[in-house]
Amino acid sequence: MPGLRGPSDYSQEPPRHPCLRINAKEPFNAEPPRSALVSSYVTHVDFFYKRNHGPIPIVDDLERYSVSITGLIDNPKELFMKDIMNLPKYNVTATLQCAGNRRTAMSKTRKVKGVGWDVAALGNAVWGGAKLADVLELVGIPKCTNATPSGGKHVEFVSIDKCKEENGGPYKASIPLCQATNPEDDVLLAYEMNGEPLNRDHGYPLRGIVPGIIGARSVKWLDSINIIAEECQGFFMQKDYKMFPPSVNWDNIIWSTRRPQMDFPVQCAICSLEDMNVVKHGKITIKGYAVSGGGRGIERVDVSIDGGKTWVEASRYQKTGIPYTADESSDKWAWVLFEAKADIPQTAEIVAKAVDTAANVQPENVENIWNLRGILNTSWHRVHVRVGHSNM
Incomplete structure (x- = not known):
């Protein structure tokens, strides 16, 4: 050309x-x-x-x-x-x-x-x-x-x-x-x-x-x-x-x-923590993104610090300081950022899962959606953390 x-x-x-x-x-x-x-x-x-x-x-x-x-x-x-x-x-x-x-x-x-x-x-x-x-x-x-x-x-x-x-x-x-x-x-x-x-x-x-x-x-x-x-x-x-x-x-x-994949399912991931992070004793902030395909909004993001036994709902936002609502005021094609605070025990498996406005929810286990090309892994996102001891 x-x-x-x-x-x-x-x-x-x-x-x-x-x-x-x-x-x-x-x-x-x-x-x-x-x-x-x-x-x-x-x-x-x-x-x-x-x-x-x-x-x-x-x-x-x-x-x-x-x-x-x-x-x-x-x-x-x-x-x-x-x-x-x-x-x-x-x-x-x-x-x-x-x-x-x-x-x-x-x-x-x-x-x-x-x-x-x-x-x-x-x-x-x-x-x-x-x-x-x-x-x-x-x-x-x-x-x-x-x-x-x-x-x-x-x-x-x-x-x-x-x-x-x-x-x-x-x-x-x-x-x-x-x-x-x-x-x-x-x-x-x-x-x-x-x-x-x-x-x-x-x-x-x-x-x-x-x-x-x-x-x-x-x-x-x-x-x-x-x-x-x-x-x-x-x-x-x-x-x-x-x-x-x-x-x-x-x-x-x-x-x-199979048809070519077009739409993508509801997805979220924790981004403020790497797997096996060492964190300080006390409250930590858990941040990440959530997004769904087809212009569907994010209805909620659930966060657990005990591997999914109990949950709290994270706050959601697109514009800083303005709570997110999945309506005409939001960017329908864009992700939503989420944030939650939690006290971490000595060790913890932190989990996040999102639900979109069509009530689609992420599957719990990756084994159930495994596929040979490794696409669309939307299983619950998990990170493992432990509390480190201060040298002070």
Whole structure:
């Protein structure tokens, strides 16, 4: 593509913050310390997890960069950045979460394949850009459309990013046309993150943002947008990011028996404590995040200091000092931060679980949701702490 290219090696990678925990170097996959997540409602770009499948693309000439919109439409178009930036700009606060978040804990039950993420393969940002519904109107697709006259029912995002899973071809994914054309679903072609132009790790100059579903569908470094009849047939839609039962292994898996994962379940994690922390005697503060897919709010977060025998309800907030309510005043696509205080006995298993507004609750045990790709570990989050003795 003019103005944007995908390098074939890793010699021109962007700089990254030294505090990141690197889970894979090439391609670069890293997450921040879990404590960084609860330091701010909006995640700083440096501390936003990095999920990549190949070398980071490079923009050589922003003025020449364009996105083609083709497929089952009558009026294909090539859009330059100025065309997209001339459309009304929207800011959408949304949490992106890798489907493999908390995979490491799942792998302790049985081996899984994938990047070994802890609890910080997610982040919350303010994304700025044009609504995809407005962009698709430029090629003659009205808002809230289920199908084009030519039979297009899905919108496929294709990246300039080249990855080995596609045999050197581009990363790609799709969403239903009805979602893409519904302004209420807030799907963006984003060019800003937290009020600044996207950086290279996060999709500069243009990416898709699809709130409420797994991050794998928010394709970075857009090359083209295709209107297609069936869902994308790319590797990451058809042979990855699908939820299989614990009985399925690599010998009996049949990928076509499961749909691509889109929505993500209710999730929470404790971030103010690492596992096996030594804490001072007295009250401690337990902080973390809770989030659910599909725009569902968080009804409550329950915290236990005795492994789940007894519970207290944590306070919830998005804006500091303002109690959270799951209504029109909240950011429906964004996480909720929680906080509880407790006196810790000599040793404790601290547990957190969230309930969303549809009364979905996290499962108690990871064994029941184990799957061979290690995705969607939403079991109760547990940390073990003990009280240390002062030397004073």
